[in-house]
Amino acid sequence: MGADQSDDGALPRDATVADQIVARLAEWGVHRYYGYPGDGINGMTSALQRAAGRAEFIQVRHEETAGFAAGAHVKYGGGPLGCVVVTSGPGAIHALNGLYDAKLDHQPVVALLGHTALPAEGGGYYQEVDLLALYKDVASAFLVQLDDPSQTRHLVDRACRTALARRTVTALVLPADLQDEPAVPHPPHAHGYYHTSAAPSSPPAAPAAADVRRAADVLRGGERVAMLVGQGALGAEDEVRRIADRLGAGVATALLGFAAVDHRQPWVTGAIGLLGTRPSWQLMRECDRLLIVGSQMPYSEFYPAEGQARAVQIDLDGSRMGLRYPTEVNLTGDAGATLRALLDELGPGPAPTAWRATIADATGKWRAAQRDLAGQPADPVNPQSLFAALDDALPDDAMLAVDCGTATAWYARHLRVRPGMLASLSGTLLSMGGGMPYALAAKFAHPDRPVIALLGDGAMQMNGVNELITVAKYWREWADPRFAVLVLNNRELSFVSWEQRSGEGTPMFPDSQDLPDVAYHRWAEVLGLRGELVDAPEQVSGLWRRVLDADRPTVVNAVVDPAELMLPPHFTAEQARKTAAAVLRGDSDRAGIIRRGVPAALAAYRPRRRGR
Numbered sequence: 001m002g003a004d005q006s007d008d009g010a011l012p013r014d015a016t017v018a019d020q021i022v023a024r025l026a027e028w029g030v031h032r033y034y035g036y037p038g039d040g041i042n043g044m045t046s047a048l049q050r051a052a053g054r055a056e057f058i059q060v061r062h063e064e065t066a067g068f069a070a071g072a073h074v075k076y077g078g079g080p081l082g083c084v085v086v087t088s089g090p091g092a093i094h095a096l097n098g099l100y101d102a103k104l105d106h107q108p109v110v111a112l113l114g115h116t117a118l119p120a121e122g123g124g125y126y127q128e129v130d131l132l133a134l135y136k137d138v139a140s141a142f143l144v145q146l147d148d149p150s151q152t153r154h155l156v157d158r159a160c161r162t163a164l165a166r167r168t169v170t171a172l173v174l175p176a177d178l179q180d181e182p183a184v185p186h187p188p189h190a191h192g193y194y195h196t197s198a199a200p201s202s203p204p205a206a207p208a209a210a211d212v213r214r215a216a217d218v219l220r221g222g223e224r225v226a227m228l229v230g231q232g233a234l235g236a237e238d239e240v241r242r243i244a245d246r247l248g249a250g251v252a253t254a255l256l257g258f259a260a261v262d263h264r265q266p267w268v269t270g271a272i273g274l275l276g277t278r279p280s281w282q283l284m285r286e287c288d289r290l291l292i293v294g295s296q297m298p299y300s301e302f303y304p305a306e307g308q309a310r311a312v313q314i315d316l317d318g319s320r321m322g323l324r325y326p327t328e329v330n331l332t333g334d335a336g337a338t339l340r341a342l343l344d345e346l347g348p349g350p351a352p353t354a355w356r357a358t359i360a361d362a363t364g365k366w367r368a369a370q371r372d373l374a375g376q377p378a379d380p381v382n383p384q385s386l387f388a389a390l391d392d393a394l395p396d397d398a399m400l401a402v403d404c405g406t407a408t409a410w411y412a413r414h415l416r417v418r419p420g421m422l423a424s425l426s427g428t429l430l431s432m433g434g435g436m437p438y439a440l441a442a443k444f445a446h447p448d449r450p451v452i453a454l455l456g457d458g459a460m461q462m463n464g465v466n467e468l469i470t471v472a473k474y475w476r477e478w479a480d481p482r483f484a485v486l487v488l489n490n491r492e493l494s495f496v497s498w499e500q501r502s503g504e505g506t507p508m509f510p511d512s513q514d515l516p517d518v519a520y521h522r523w524a525e526v527l528g529l530r531g532e533l534v535d536a537p538e539q540v541s542g543l544w545r546r547v548l549d550a551d552r553p554t555v556v557n558a559v560v561d562p563a564e565l566m567l568p569p570h571f572t573a574e575q576a577r578k579t580a581a582a583v584l585r586g587d588s589d590r591a592g593i594i595r596r597g598v599p600a601a602l603a604a605y606r607p608r609r610r611g612r
Contacts, residue, residue, distance in 0.1 A: 018179040021044065021172075033084070033085045037059070064433065072437060108163035113172065113174060144158075144173070147175070206334070230294045230297065234260050254272060255408070267360060269283050270413070273299045284302060293313075387413075397420060400454065403425070403453070404435075435459055472528055483553035
């Protein structure tokens with residue numbers, strides 16, 4: 001197909017603008033739309049109905065889910081672009097949170113927003129909202145209203161190309177009447193009209209050889225090399241492993257980059273940051289070289305001290321270089337191509353084995369300590385035991401969707417994700433409520449693979465109970481029916497409680513943080529799914545075998561201890577003082593915190609004897 005040729009030319013004579021939008025988006029690789037219908041977008045849903053077999057509309061329960069799922073669609077490899085289609089006014093407003101998640105995690109998404117018909121604009125019509133003002137931040141890269149059918153082709157092309165090139169959210173505002181106007185697939189060859197291409201742009205390559213040589217010179221002299229790997233390294237798993245071996249490096253991972261390395265390896269220290277591991281903290285405190293690959297992890301206190309390490313960064317976006325640590329060489333390019341060029345420049349050479357042994361020792365002790373913590377008694381169930389058991393049961397092709405809260409902490413510390421798996425979460429917006437939409441997007445992207453959603457009860461109540469209806473609506477269409485939802489039911493917003501204790505020095509505030517106790521497993525059964533109640537420690541054994549052998553989606557209602565202590569890898573004296581003050585002021589979880597806190601602190605921080 002030539003640059004100015006298009007499938008639009010095959011549109012029927014009675015095709016509408018909406019039909020043309022669907023056809024043109026298909027040329028950009030968009031075949032799945034997440035949304036909820038309404039009269040402001042009726043032209044688009046009618047076009048999708050006519051395109052049955054070539055386009056798929058996924059009806060979720062809330063437009064926020066549509067926004068989350070569109071970004072997750074790209075994260076889980078469902079296609080190059082995510083797409084949201086929502087109605088005017090309230091529909092477009094609802095979608096914003098999920099779209100901000102895509103924007104902040106740099107996922108290309110096109111939002112199609114229904115709007116008031118052109119003749120009624122400015123008249124205070126029902127659901128009339130100034131969408132150009134409302135979306136000016138989240139879709140700042142490209143936001144335009146379609147006002148004439150002849151604009152359709154170039155606006156769709158620019159929205160898609162910009163979203164892909166800048167890895168961000170773009171939006172088209174579609175007045176209701178314009179959607180049903182006759183299509184103009186080929187604008188006139190005249191002044192004021194555009195003739196655009198749907199041909200994709202070339203992918204990014206490696207930086208200039210001279211810059212790669214400078215980076216190699218910086219890294220070559222390191223005796224204690226650390227790597228920080230983020231989502232930009234996904235797809236370059238082999239290159240990350242090879243350069244880590246060549247440099248004798250330890251590798252810490254941002255949560256979005258978890259699947260870029262094999263967490264079973266002794267030189268992979270795991271997550272970094274407030275929910276990270278102690279070996280990752282030590283790695284950064286002791287390294288003399290730092291290689292950052294596709295990460296923008298924002299916690300500056302978890303990087304080496306300024307001046308401690310010479311640093312190199314690799315990223316697709318040159319504007320994001322050197323923002324977290326003062327790097328010497330910044331390589332703008334694709335992670336895989338850049339790492340291969342860097343490997344060639346480094347050439348063969350001995351790796352510092354003593355540093356690798358130090359890393360392996362620290363990592364082994366940490367992992368053993370976490371297993372100890374997972375095995376300790378709690379009231380009624382230790383949440384960490386559920387994640388330790390899941391780690392032992394994970395299928396090689398598992399897809400993991402993680403919500404924001406205590407589930408994130410236990411995921412980061414217990415699950416040894418490895419290449420071949422897919423795993424993601426709301427990494428920068430850190431929004432509650434993303435876990436179920438992510439799991440849905442993963443399952444629609446790969447209906448032949450099992451998915452496991454890891455949620456707290458706050459996230460489950462926020463939108464999980466509703467989106468379980470979406471699971472019930474679609475699960476019989478999936479080649480593999482396994483869709484597991486773990487709900488950590490501690491009747492409390494416990495992550496917020498811990499932040500309040502350690503950050504404010506105030507006890508848990510029941511009016512703010514207490515949650516209703518919901519029988520989530522019973523709700524699953526009402527919907528025709530499986531439910532499991534886990535409210536005793538002995539029920540954890542064999543749980544994941546039963547869940548992963550099930551013939552339909554399963555919800556696990558795990559009644560867990562709200563007092564389970566989440567110690568950061570570097571628990572400061574000030575945080576300890578404030579937490580103690582909160583307990584002394586009469587925290588409602590006081591007894592449990594004392595009971596669980598002392599063994600947790602000892603297991604996490606005491607030296608461990610070799611061979612234990």
